[in-house]
Amino acid sequence: MKPVIVRTRNELAAARARVEGTLAFVPTMGALHEGHLSLMRQARRSADSVAVSIFVNPLQFGPGEDFDRYPRTFDADAEACAGAGVDLIFAPTRDVMYPEEPQVTLKSGPMGEVVEGAARPGHFDGMLTVVLKLLNLVRPDVAIFGEKDAQQLAMIRRMVADLNVPVRVVGGPTVREPDGLALSSRNRYLSQAGRGTALALSRALQAGAEAAEDGADAVIAAASAVLGKAAAADPPLVLDYLVLVDQATFAPVASAGPAVLAVAGRVGSTHLIDNVHLQLGKEH
Known part of the structure; x- marks a missing residue:
């Protein structure tokens, strides 16, 4: 069965209201590969229903990074989600996620300024802001993130703990090509x-x-x-x-x-x- 595709907040709220039982959520920026699909299958085993978001978040790209050329392959992504047993796809536009230029955003703190955060200043501020927005909109029982982005996973866990977000955060193992290259x-x-x-x-x-x-x-x-x-x-x-x-x-x-x-x-x-x-x- 094909997943339900929603693009607005009202459509998402209506679809969420129809979900019975527990809901697992996998946020993505699209251009899906086997690593994403493994998270969706893990979600399928974790809850009664599975939701996926597909949104390339501009807040987590710095000047000169690859926001404009980041691959956008929605039709293929929707087919892949269907094959992985996804029930609901939330695919908002930028205007849906940010109707106005956001004035209040999350600050990732000292943990967001080291390692990947030092290489990409501001990246984790934008990532945490959109993840919190998505968690508030989708209201999942469990959210699954890839362990390849280890610092991202650690920071989301810290955000959920610090801000008392009612969701269980779970990591999914890194998926690699046969020669060892991590899928990305x-x-x-x-x-x-x-x-x-x-x-x-x-x-x-x-x-x-x-x-x-x-x-x-x-x-x-x-x-x-x-x-x-x-x-x-x-x-x-x-x-x-x-x-x-x-x-x-x-x-x-x-x-x-x-x-x-x-x-x-x-x-x-x-x-x-x-x-x-x-x-x-x-x-x-």
Whole structure:
């Protein structure tokens, strides 16, 4: 059965009122791939009904970023949602989400100014603002976000806790190509040679994870060795960051225990991120 497609707030409110039982929600910016679909299937297992939003949010793109060229493939996305068992698609225009230029927005705080936030100032302010708006409009019982965007997931969990938003936030595992490249809507920007360079991100994470029992310095050294070779490739990888951080706060981590190794870089004009969870030091 095809999902119901709504585009206005009134249409969404009417469709939401018809939902019986629990509702799981997967917010997206469209250009859907298997990573998104895995979240939808997870949502299907988590609740009686599934809603998806498709909206390219201008607030989370900085000057010179790829808002205008971000892929918009609504017809294909709707077909993919139908195949994943989605019941409801909310596909608003910019005017529906922002009838007026917003005067009150969320501030992501210190956690939004580090790692990805340092590379993309203001990004998390815009992301949290639209996610809160969507949660208020859709009113789901559970919302599912991909673990590939680890800092985004951590910040949404913090927002929900700090602002007492009545929703359960769940992470969905990163989906990868057979060669390890994390699925991303931006992968379609890559040339064949650029895709080869981009593989250094996942390979660096793998190398770092394999060195985890030897401590933080060994992790960074192993990952940096892979990234250094990619910096000399054609086209080169321009590194934005390589960090070991706490999964909940994204504060730096150096002592033994759980951590996230996060990396981001640019191949040409394409910004790509990836991460892996690991255990620093030898387990006793």
